[in-house]
Amino acid sequence: MANHKSSLKRIRANETRRIRNRYYAKTMRNAVRKFRALDNKAEASEKLPGLISMIDKLAKKTIIHKNKAGNLKSKLTRLVNKMA
Template sequence: MAHHKSAIKRIRTEQKARSRNRYYKRRVKEAIKSVLSSQNKEEALENFKRTVSLLDKLVNKRIFHRNKAANRKAKLARYINSLEQ
């Protein structure tokens, strides 16, 4: 257990940040699964737009690195392009 006031506060802030980060990362995983489980190209494109928007927001909040987000967007785009109309 921490003894200093600042260390106690730091533990509290880290717990908040950890739960917030876990929430956002879970949302990204769900969004990616929604794109990959889409049946047709139109549905996949709609889910892709939502996923890209979410990834960009998380890059701005510094939860994801911009290169990691770019890699995920590129991978999803390749998958969508492989789908048939």
């Protein structure tokens, strides 16, 4: 167990951040899952900018890697373009 006050605070802060990051990442994954289930191109085109914004914000905070964000955005955009 840590002995210094700063170490104890760091442990508490890390745990708080870990929980918050997991919440944001899970929220994003659920949003992507719901987006992929859409079959209407108009609705998907309408929701795509909001989802891309969410992904960019998580990449900016380094909750997800910037390359993963790019890959996700690319795949989701291709999905919308491929819809009939």
